[in-house]
Amino acid sequence: MGATLDSAGDSAGRDRRLAAIHAYGLACDGNDPAQQDLVVLAARACDAPIALITVIGAEYQTFTARVGTDLRGTHIDRALCIHALNEPDLLVIPDLSADPRTVANPLVTADPGVCFYAGVPLRVADGTVVGTLCVLDVEPRPAGLTDVQRDTLMRLARQVGTTMELRRSLHERDAGLARAADAEAMLSGEERRWQRVFENIGDGFAVGEVIRDTAGQVIDWRYLDANPAWFALSAFDRATMLAGTGRGLDDHAPAHWADDLHRLIATGDPVGFVHHAPRLRRWFRGRCFRIEGERFGVILHDTTEEVAAATRQAALVDLGDALRDCRNVADVTRVASALVGETLRVDRAGFGRIDAGVEHVEIEPDWTAHGVVSIAGRHRFADYGDLRDGLARGEALVIDDPRTDPRTAADPAAMLDKGVGALINMPVRRDGRIAAIFLVHSTTPRRWTADEVTFLRKVADRVEVGVAQVEAEARQDLLVHELAHRLKNTLSVVQAIASQTLRGSVDRAPLDAFEQRLQALGVAHDVLVQRNWMAADMRTTAQQVIAVFGCDDRIALSGPDVALGASAALGLALILHELGTNAVKYGALSNKTGSVALDWRVDDDQVLTMEWHERGGPPVMEQPSRRGFGSRLLRLGLAGTGNSELVYASDGLHAVMRASIAQLASG
Helix, strand or coil, X not given: CHHHHHHHCCHHHHHHHHHHHHHCCCCCCCCCHHHHHHHHHHHHHHCCCEEEXXXXXXXXXXXXXXXXXXXXXXXXXXXXXHHHCCCCXXXXXXXXXXXXXXXXXXXXXXXXXXXXXXXXXXECCCCCEEEEEEEEECCXXXXXXXXXXXXXXXXXXXXXXXXXXXXXXXXXXXXXXXXXXXXXXXXXXXXXXXXXXXXXXXXXXXXXXXXXXXXXXXXXXXXXXXXXXXXXXXXXXXXHHHHCCHHHHXXXXXXXXXXXXXXXXXXXXXXXXXXXXXXXXXXXXXXXXXEECCEEEEEEEECHHHHHHHHXXXXXXXXXXXXCCCCCHHHHHHHHHHXXXXXXXXXXXXXXXXXXXXXXXXXXXXXXXXXXXXXXXXXXXXXXXXXXXXXXCXXXXXXXXXXXXXXXXXXXXXXXXXXXXXXXXEEEEECCEEEEEEEEEECCCCCCCHHHHHHHHHHHHHHHHHHHHHHHHHHHHHHHHHHHHHHHXXXXXXXXXXXXXXXXXXXXXXXXXXXXXXXXXXXHHHHHHHCCCCCEEHHHHHXXXXXXXXXXXXXXXXXXXXXXXXXXXXXXXXXXXXXHHXXXXXXXXXXXXXXXEEEEEECCCCEEEEEEEEECCCCCCCCCCCCCHHHHHHHHCCCCCCCXXXXXXXXXXXXXXXXXXXXXXXX
16 A cells, blocks of 8 residues: 555655644644534535544544544555545545455455545645545445535535644744743843844744833834844845834834734733735734833744635636636636736736647737736747747746746847746647647746646636637537528428419418418527527517517516426417417407407416407407317417317407416426
8 A cells, every 4th residue: 555655646745745744733633623523514414424534644644533433543554545635626436345446455344344435635725635534434325425415525624624724823823922932031031042042033023112102002113123034024124124113114004003012012912913015025924922011022924825825726716616607718718817817916917829830829818917018919939939849748838037048048038028027828738739828927027936837727727628618608509500590491491382382372371371380480499599499488489479460569468487498489489479360360459459468477386377368359259160270279278288268258369378387398
């Protein structure tokens, strides 16, 4: 099983995992009630007898929370969770006894004899995987987990990550307080010992003194001394810092900091804070504590990378949500470019299509920061340096400074003239070849981090999927409309054949009725095409059929939205055409004063009732005795199964038809 561990991650990845476990204090059973609650919820949600939170160390797998077992961990050789380390979200093994990775594992072959496994990798803030949240069963599950169980397990895993971050924060707090206590002791002790501790604290550390107004309220502060790490973080030298006040040195210092210091000196209760320094483009987490009298100490920790990692992760989630609403390639690239530009705080971001020879790139309208010029259009790679070969191999092109990069240093002016002081070109694959690039530019030199490159690679992957999706939908729409066009042509041919065949017939009425019914089918067909033949809306179908008669102002429609299946929509179109034709010829629409009310409703039993009620037409002397196609059609009703009533009252026809919503939706 040692080989399995090596294959689950390279040496560098293993070292990062072990370093993270140490930094977060995860090496032993934490006895964390919050984590224990989460494994109980995981077991219940997945209907599993065993649920664990595991931390995978160098030689041993520790269960920091568990339900359904007394084991506190296993040797790494027996760790089932080792196989989940490189999974992006969830690993499911329906039958451990049949999977070659686990068939010989003692946990499967002997006590407790588990047969099913599902585990989610647990990632800390920088993305490093330290263990898993998993559920196990002693019976195989060929169907794995339901969608709800999978989603719940991944959500619970994120909450486990939150508990780990909280544990680290508490660890840092305790460590900071310990350092502060040491520093305070040194201030009152030997100067030499105090100075040595003061200067060697890894985080920034400063001693300050409050400034009060005449009423005794704290309004500002000054710094009395700081360690080298503080000056490195703040980018101030000692003379500048000692000469200014806190507000003077930081224009973005919140107004409430003075009030916080007032309470700190009065009560002695430490104060924590999070601060963004735009001048430095960095984030800090700090803690203030009272030393003595009017003096206080500050510990400052740089959290820029932690914040950036969280921002990038949130951006990927937002990108996935946004891409689902995109309807064309332009929408995909526009959304992705704007999100990447704002997340990485670059000056330009965009998407470009590459020709088959990787000679040219056609950049679509790009996202730019305020005042930055777009470079949308066609560009030749050779005009900017030796850029083509790496891209042709599918490698990301990363340039921190075109003036010093060997691929562009011979003539950096071409890039500099376009406002490119640093860039990343991330290839996007289509059908196994490089078809496009996702690009980001900085107008000034910038050292790109490995995490930023990884983030952009993930964005490129999502853009590739998004573009493929919208192009597939476009092809499908084109196919649907082509089929619709051909069907309408077929209806026209049928109509022409009928007209030619019956030409010269003494009675044109049957031919006219046939052509009008074909027209009604065409109207319903158009409605279905607009909905991709998935369903038609009852109101839209009725409006378009009735519009054929030119009496819209005399036909009132009333009813809720009802979705109709394809067959039901065609049937409704023919029924309404028959009713409308009869009304125009003989009923309420045959004069200038009559009207028609078309109403429908859905009752509690999910049965739709449609009523056609004519008023103000010529008096109805008697019920028609002839039973033609139209009469039979009306009596078949909405679903073709009857359940229709036709009442020829003296003031006009009153038709009532009923059908279940289930019949109409599926028909």
